[in-house]
Amino acid sequence: MMIKPYVRQGEGEEVVSPLQWMDGDMSSPDGDASVSSRHYRSGGLSQQAREMGSEDAEEDEEDVEEAQEDENESKRRGPKKKRMTKARQERFRARRVKANARERSRMHGLNDALENLRSIMPCHSKTQKLSKIETLRLARNYICALSEALEGGLSTESRAFMETLCKGLSQPTTNLVAGCVQLGAAPGAVMRPEDRHGVRPLPTPLGGMVSYTSPGLPSPPYGTFDSAHLLHLRAMKGGPYENHSPNEYGGGVGTPPYDGPPTPPLSISSNLVPKQEPSPHYPPPHHYSPSHVDQVLYQTQTSYDTHSEGPYDSYHPAHIPSRQITSVYRD
DNA sequence: TAGGCCATCTGGTCCT
DNA sequence: AGGACCAGATGGCCTA
Numbered sequence A: 001m002m003i004k005p006y007v008r009q010g011e012g013e014e015v016v017s018p019l020q021w022m023d024g025d026m027s028s029p030d031g032d033a034s035v036s037s038r039h040y041r042s043g044g045l046s047q048q049a050r051e052m053g054s055e056d057a058e059e060d061e062e063d064v065e066e067a068q069e070d071e072n073e074s075k076r077r078g079p080k081k082k083r084m085t086k087a088r089q090e091r092f093r094a095r096r097v098k099a100n101a102r103e104r105s106r107m108h109g110l111n112d113a114l115e116n117l118r119s120i121m122p123c124h125s126k127t128q129k130l131s132k133i134e135t136l137r138l139a140r141n142y143i144c145a146l147s148e149a150l151e152g153g154l155s156t157e158s159r160a161f162m163e164t165l166c167k168g169l170s171q172p173t174t175n176l177v178a179g180c181v182q183l184g185a186a187p188g189a190v191m192r193p194e195d196r197h198g199v200r201p202l203p204t205p206l207g208g209m210v211s212y213t214s215p216g217l218p219s220p221p222y223g224t225f226d227s228a229h230l231l232h233l234r235a236m237k238g239g240p241y242e243n244h245s246p247n248e249y250g251g252g253v254g255t256p257p258y259d260g261p262p263t264p265p266l267s268i269s270s271n272l273v274p275k276q277e278p279s280p281h282y283p284p285p286h287h288y289s290p291s292h293v294d295q296v297l298y299q300t301q302t303s304y305d306t307h308s309e310g311p312y313d314s315y316h317p318a319h320i321p322s323r324q325i326t327s328v329y330r331d
Numbered sequence B: 001t002a003g004g005c006c007a008t009c010t011g012g013t014c015c016t
Numbered sequence C: 001a002g003g004a005c006c007a008g009a010t011g012g013c014c015t016a
Helices: A018-023 A049-057 A057-073 A087-119 A132-152 A159-166 A171-185 A225-236 A290-301 A311-315 A324-331
Strands: none
Touching: A087 A132, A132 A159, A132 A171, A159 A171
């Protein structure tokens, strides 16, 4: 028996919706009538859809019942029950198919926006894509970190900046961020070409390189730390980009790829950037712990001193879970 | 094999 | 009526 799996768009086959499938004789999309509905993506074939399928089968019965109901209609109280005629079912299906297409398109737009957000994150790797939730967390942290840098004169080279950046992130993402910081700080370091695209040969606006340097480090290809994004700070402090209007750089779906400092004249204040409050969900207890940030920071700050001894020995890169290192080499 | 992430379908709700 | 938005459900893919 050939089971037709659900195929996503862009994978060479057209998506066949359960409704389209239902339009036929309830056989599978590829015509294999032996496939039962539970095999064909029962998720898409929801309860109501299945009920509609049965309605199809019972339609003739309904027509007979309708005739009988007509006789009793005038005697019955309450709102008149709408009949599910064939025409109504057709309309319903057409609406549903259109709604599905809209929903897909909407989600694609949402994903495009998320991709745009990923592309302007300080840590951008083509090989290890941030998940949706991690992208949002990192974006939040990035905003907070930059705000703190502006308000408190906190250096983007500081440990506190890094800690803010990593708050609430999962361990792999924290490692990724730390690795990106390293690479951005050491442009001479070995990088995979596909990961090099985001790095611009610009100094950080606060002068010099990011300090999480690791000279001579056999830099793992975590991704890139795009120091050019730090030009946000320069712009907001009265730099050459200060007067750009937000519209110049667009926004939302269809925004061109980030190719310069998108520096809307934001007024960063404590109103806009509320102090982080403890929340049952933030940080996620199973993902984040200060000790882990310590661990990563130590990794990035000690230049991987293989001769170091003492309490931090367990932070040696050799102890980084292999998952974070191997996974980025995958493709 | 379990768990995380994701895409999709779907029905409900709100708004125009 | 129809569109936008949302959350629940489901199954596929990938990795440890």
